[in-house]
Amino acid sequence: MKMKLRRVLAVLMCMTFVLAMAAGCSSGSDSADSDAKEAGDSAADAADGAGVDIKDAKVGISIYQFSDNFMTLYRTELVRYMVDELGFTESNITVQDGKNDQAEQTNQINNFITSGVDIMILNLVQSSSAPQVTDMCKEAGIPVVYINRQPDESESDRWTSEGIKATYIGADARQSGTYQGEEIAETENKGDINGDGKVSYIMVQGDPENIDAQYRTEFSIKALEDAGMETEELLLQRGDWDQAKGQQITQDALTQFGDDVEVVFCNNDAMALGALQAIQAAGRTVGKDIYLVGVDALTDAVQNIVDGKFTGTVFNDYFGQAQGAADLAVKFLNGEEVGAINMVDYIKVTPENAEEILEKIK
Ligand code: BGC
Numbered sequence: 140m141k142m143k144l145r146r147v148l149a150v151l152m153c154m155t156f157v158l159a160m161a162a163g164c165s166s167g168s169d170s171a172d173s174d175a176k177e178a179g180d181s182a183a184d185a186a187d188g189a190g191v192d193i194k195d196a197k198v199g200i201s202i203y204q205f206s207d208n209f210m211t212l213y214r215t216e217l218v219r220y221m222v223d224e225l226g227f228t229e230s231n232i233t234v235q236d237g238k239n240d241q242a243e244q245t246n247q248i249n250n251f252i253t254s255g256v257d258i259m260i261l262n263l264v265q266s267s268s269a270p271q272v273t274d275m276c277k278e279a280g281i282p283v284v285y286i287n288r289q290p291d292e293s294e295s296d297r298w299t300s301e302g303i304k305a306t307y308i309g310a311d312a313r314q315s316g317t318y319q320g321e322e323i324a325e326t327e328n329k330g331d332i333n334g335d336g337k338v339s340y341i342m343v344q345g346d347p348e349n350i351d352a353q354y355r356t357e358f359s360i361k362a363l364e365d366a367g368m369e370t371e372e373l374l375l376q377r378g379d380w381d382q383a384k385g386q387q388i389t390q391d392a393l394t395q396f397g398d399d400v401e402v403v404f405c406n407n408d409a410m411a412l413g414a415l416q417a418i419q420a421a422g423r424t425v426g427k428d429i430y431l432v433g434v435d436a437l438t439d440a441v442q443n444i445v446d447g448k449f450t451g452t453v454f455n456d457y458f459g460q461a462q463g464a465a466d467l468a469v470k471f472l473n474g475e476e477v478g479a480i481n482m483v484d485y486i487k488v489t490p491e492n493a494e495e496i497l498e499k500i501k
Contacts, residue, residue, distance in 0.1 A: 191257045191472045193225060198232045198468065199251030199259045201244050203288065205236040207380060208409045209435045209455065210262060210287065217260070217461040225465055241265045248272055252279040258468045259283045265348060269294045273305050282471035284308065286464045289350050295479040304471055308463045308481040312354035315453045318487040319355065319432045320362025322451035323402055325489070329368050330430055332401045337369040340402040341392045343410045345380045352377075355406045355434060373400060378410045385410025389417035400429060408433035408440035408452055415448060425450060436488050436496055444493040454486040454496055 200217065202210050214234060221227040233251070237244035241264040251259055252275065259276060261283055263269060269290030276283045282304035289295075289309050298305045323330040323338065330338035340360075345352035360370055373396050378384035388410075389403055403418065405411035411433030415425070423429045425448050433440055436454035443449035460483050470477050488496050 190474075193469065193472065194228050194231075196227060196231060196258060196472055197254070197256040198227060199235075199248070199254075199256040200232065200261070201235045201237050201247050201251075201259075202262045203237045203244070203264045204239040208382075208437055209380075209407065209457065212437075213262075213287065213457040213461050216458055217465060220462050221465045221468075224462075225469060227465075237262070237264045239264055241268050245272065245275075248275060252276070252281065256281060258471055260464055260468060261285055262287045263290075266290045266350065267348065270297075273298070273303060276305070277303050282306075282468075282477075284464050284467045284471070286460065298479045304477070306467050306471075306477045306479055306481065308460055308467060308483070310455060310460065310483045310485050312351040313358045315351075315434045315455065315485045316355040316358025317362040318453045318485060319359040319404060319434065319451070320364075321366070322432050322487065322489060323359075323404075323430055324363055324366035324368065326430060326450065329366065330363065330402050331368065332428060332430075333398070337371045338363060338401055339371040339373055339396075339399050340404055341373050341389065341396070341400055342375040343378045343385050343388050343403065343405040343414060344375060345378065345406040345410070347377050352380075352406050356404075359404050359432075378405070378413075380407050380409055382409045382413040385413030386416045387413070389414035390420065393417060393421040393423065398428070402430045402432075405431070405433045408435040408437040411449065411452070412437070412439055412443075415443065434485075436486075436500060438497070438500055441488060441493050441497045441500065444488060444490055445497065447490070451490075452488045454488050454500075456483050456486065459483040 202214050205211065218232060218234065221232060222229045235247040244264050259281055261272065263272065263285065266288040269285065273283065285305065285307040287309055289307055295307055297303065342356055344356055347353065363370055374392050376388045378388050385405055393400060403414045405414055411431055414431055418425060418429055418431065425431050430450040432451045434453045434455055436452050440449055440452045444451060463481055463483060467477055467481065
């Protein structure tokens with residue numbers, strides 16, 4: 140009898156061990172979690188995906204600036220998806236406003252480290268600070284998912300070559316710029332409203348430090364030129380992604396250049412919505428004597444396409460990016476391999492598909 144009991148116990152112990160191992164290798168259950176804690180409890184263990192249970196995982200998120208319209212949609216979807224669909228606990232997720240100040244944001248990241256988060260999702264104020272931030276996270280053994288503002292290629296190459304647990308998810312801004320240029324090239328006069336053989340435009344740029352702003356500025360014009368049009372830049376000015384600045388810049392340009400302005404290119408929809416206010420105040424009519432394009436597909440912008448007050452925009456898929464960022468975070472927490480760069484496609488938005496896109500984003 141005694142002999143039998145001992146054998147049963149031995150079998151049970153063996154099974155528990157096998158189960159714990161299996162849990163540690165897969166998604167990380169409670170038992171895997173406590174195993175990890177016993178096995179050293181260092182932050183590096185967590186980074187190695189030593190089985191942090193998703194519902195217990197502490198997440199530090201910092202957004203470059205809460206007042207940014209696009210990033211507001213993005214962060215709302217990010218938290219919703221993590222809690223509703225992936226099983227994170229809302230009170231374990233801390234979302235900070237970087238207030239467009241890198242020093243402030245770096246402080247927040249330091250606080251995340253001190254408070255022992257398991258993973259960070261960061262929308263840097265300045266993508267040029269990625270090397271410093273990555274090293275801070277690496278020392279602390281915390282994986283990091285960068286979103287929206289792409290660090291330099293030399294930095295992401297380093298993650299791969301040095302095996303650093305960092306990744307980026309975004310959308311290739313060259314594609315969005317190209318779509319903007321094509322939208323103008325697809326109008327009946329290819330943007331040359333006054334028929335003088337060239338398209339005269341103003342460019343309202345985002346924050347020029349940002350690769351999205353650089354690429355959209357460059358590739359929108361390139362696409363128009365690739366479509367055979369000559370172009371003339373009347374003005375290029377930074378509007379920092381901000382509606383009020385977009386309005387002011389366009390108002391001043393329309394006063395200065397008047398009817399010579401045939402196209403207003405804006406690096407995002409917030410600035411394009413500002414530009415529309417200035418265009419209407421100047422008595423100009425989009426689609427008739429001026430064209431206007433943005434990027435993002437904010438609801439108001441897409442509605443304006445439906446109403447014929449915007450020439451076009453480009454859907455910057457924040458659903459895909461936010462969900463992708465959260466999925467990458469889970470992969471890190473599970474100790475899975477994660478590639479350095481993850482891209483989501485943009486979608487061209489014109490009068491043909493504006494209704495359909497509106498349904499998607501409403
Ligand atoms: C969006 C902008 C936003 C910026 C923030 C861009 O991808 O198009 O609307 O302001 O990201 O970094």
